[in-house]
Amino acid sequence: MSFRNIIVSGVMMVFVAFGVMKGFLYYSAKQKIDELLIPMKSFLHVEYDGISTSVLGAIGIKGLRLNTFDGDEVLTFGKVTLNSFDKAEHEKIPSYLSITLDDVRFDTRFITQVANEDVPSFVKELGYSELYKESNNLQKLGYDRIISDINFDFSYKKELGGVKIRFQENIKQLGELDILLDVIGFVPGMRAMGADLKINKISLMFNDDSYTNRLLKRFAERESQELDVYRSELVEQIKHYLEKNKIVLKDDDINALKKFITKPSKLVVKIHPAEPVLLENLKFYKREDVPAILNLTISAE
Numbered sequence: 001m002s003f004r005n006i007i008v009s010g011v012m013m014v015f016v017a018f019g020v021m022k023g024f025l026y027y028s029a030k031q032k033i034d035e036l037l038i039p040m041k042s043f044l045h046v047e048y049d050g051i052s053t054s055v056l057g058a059i060g061i062k063g064l065r066l067n068t069f070d071g072d073e074v075l076t077f078g079k080v081t082l083n084s085f086d087k088a089e090h091e092k093i094p095s096y097l098s099i100t101l102d103d104v105r106f107d108t109r110f111i112t113q114v115a116n117e118d119v120p121s122f123v124k125e126l127g128y129s130e131l132y133k134e135s136n137n138l139q140k141l142g143y144d145r146i147i148s149d150i151n152f153d154f155s156y157k158k159e160l161g162g163v164k165i166r167f168q169e170n171i172k173q174l175g176e177l178d179i180l181l182d183v184i185g186f187v188p189g190m191r192a193m194g195a196d197l198k199i200n201k202i203s204l205m206f207n208d209d210s211y212t213n214r215l216l217k218r219f220a221e222r223e224s225q226e227l228d229v230y231r232s233e234l235v236e237q238i239k240h241y242l243e244k245n246k247i248v249l250k251d252d253d254i255n256a257l258k259k260f261i262t263k264p265s266k267l268v269v270k271i272h273p274a275e276p277v278l279l280e281n282l283k284f285y286k287r288e289d290v291p292a293i294l295n296l297t298i299s300a301e
Contacts, residue, residue, distance in 0.1 A: 074110055078103025092188045093156055101150040108138040108146060126241050128234075131219050138174075141214040147172045161186040161196070176207040184276055198276035199294070204269045212264035231261050248288040253298040266301040 049063030064077040083098035114133040123132045134140060148171040155164045165181040180203045185196035220230035235258045242249060260267045271294045285293060 075104070075106045077101055077105075094154070095156050095158070097152075097154040099150075099152045101148075101152075104146075104148045104150060106146055108143050111136055111138055122241065122245075126237055128237075130222075131215070134218070135215060141211070141218060143174065146174070148174075156186070160184045162200075171209075173209055174211045175209045176205075178205040179203070183279075185278075197279045199271060199273065199279060200276045202271040205266065207266045208260075208264040212260075216261075235261055246286070246288045247291065249291055249296070249298070253291075253296070256298040256300040259300040268299045268301075270297045271295065272297075 045067040047063075047065045047067075048061050050061075052060035052062065059082045061077070061080040064080055066075040079100075079102045081100040081102070083100055114136060116129070116133070119129045119132050123129060138146065148169050150170075151166075151168040153164075153166045156162065162184045163181070163186045165179075167177070167179045169177045171177070180201065182199075182201040183197055184200055185198045187196065216230060216234070217227050220227045223230060225233075238257060239254065241247075242254075256267070273293060273295045277293060282290060282293075290296075
């Protein structure tokens with residue numbers, strides 16, 4: 001056999017092997033996906049258009065639709081992609097997981113109002129329980145249908161109990177959210193797993209499109225106030241709450257909150273202590289010292 005024929009034969013074998021591998025990956029992925037969707041099928045009608053696979057590991061579900069048995073469309077996904085997944089057989093949780101959800105759509109009728117018991121105590125003290133409870137009543141804020149793109153990344157290092165979670169969501173006409181959680185001392189399966197949990201870094205970014213203005217406008221109307229007056233009162237009440245509870249924030253942080261409430265745009269809250277802080281120890285610190293210990297910063301653009 002000539003050298004040229006050997007090369008051609010080798011290339012053909014690669015293509016055949018690739019085709020066989022793709023076929024195996026497809027049927028293997030389809031079986032796993034159908035198994036994962038079984039719990040949903042007890043209370044929702046589940047359909048999808050197709051599955052895509054990659055020899056590099058990515059698995060995609062195209063046109064995933066979740067409907068009630070009465071025919072109401074609850075949630076649809078243009079595409080769900082498992083970008084990467086790494087989990088040892090004997091481990092309880094994966095060492096890495098990355099998921100992308102493209103073109104997520106749902107009807108806001110299916111979002112329930114926040115219950116009284118879920119309202120944080122400081123919100124109650126500020127007198128804004130109703131505002132908080134209706135913050136996710138998107139229909140009353142003029143959002144009939146939500147369209148968003150979501151990315152979720154998770155990594156776990158068993159040696160340190162290190163967990164990093166990043167959640168990003170771009171909600172069209174509402175805003176963009178980016179949350180990062182970085183902790184160490186996480187032990188899966190333990191009841192008191194928070195006992196050794198240390199905060200390394202936490203950040204939250206919200207780039208407002210129209211949500212904050214719609215929410216504040218709705219409550220200004222309920223209080224029969226001009227929107228600008230309502231904004232000013234909210235700022236003053238937050239300042240009063242901080243002073244009353246001896247929570248010391250830097251002037252730049254307070255000004256950033258005021259700027260965002262007055263003209264909502266981009267708000268960034270970061271916690272990045274010089275050394276990881278044991279979560280359990282925070283209750284022993286004086287309230288006025290906690291922001292400095294956590295190296296809390298707030299900025300607005």
